[in-house]
Amino acid sequence: MLYLLAALADLILFLLHVAAIFIGEPAYLFLRAGRVMAEADTNGESWPALLTAFVSTVFLIWALVTYWAGTGRKLSGLARYLVIAIGCVFVLRGCLIFFQLGGYTLASDGEVPQLRDFIFSLSALGIGGLHLAAAIWRR
Template identity: 30%
Template sequence: MSGTQALVIGGALSAAAALAHLACVFVGVPAYRFMGAGEKMARAAEAGKVQATVVTLAIAGVLFVWAAYAFSGAGVIARLPFTKPALITISAVYLARAASFPLLKPAFPENAQTFWRVSSGICLVIGLMHLYGLIARWSAL
């Protein structure tokens, strides 16, 4: 697999994760519960509290930006400012999130075990795609 392909896959997965977060906003409480966001978030959405929507939209926005940086690094879209440092940071955040779930779990006790395993696995895959693409395309960035 080339670095370009890895970054395109990483970007597509980041965009898919962003869309999954948007699904929570547009589908509502059942999507929050299905995605394992935790009962606290589901209840907040159920009660119509704006906080659940704002947090979810913010996460989706960040994930869309990260997808754009992956696509930029792959050369699929125009070069964005600070592409190399952004991809370093994005890779590090995804990999740190994947590795740190045992430390994060106590802070979010309402999140299901399945949520932690699935989301951490997804973050690991996306982080590795970004990292591989970054290393392979280092001189082109």
């Protein structure tokens, strides 16, 4: 069940990033992708959409790997180790909250951290913990 929840979290991130491609500049600014990326999208450049498509594809692959790890089928043991690595990536991303709590301007364009930055970091910590819990407490 934990594998399924973790895979669902990855799938939601995939869908949010795909939506950002279609929304464009407002989504890039909200997600803290940076003004350079938002302005490039406004100017009709394709690299912001391509970069976001790449990131969203990574989340889709992570969702598939995490789901596969929970199936018990061939190579699911290897997928379990990948889920541990995925969980570690999320936890590392979530650890930015400690810098944000200190008021460091790690957000895009040097702005002070905003509430959504804390929410993004806490979400990353939660999703990473979910992946790690799924891999550690398997059926």
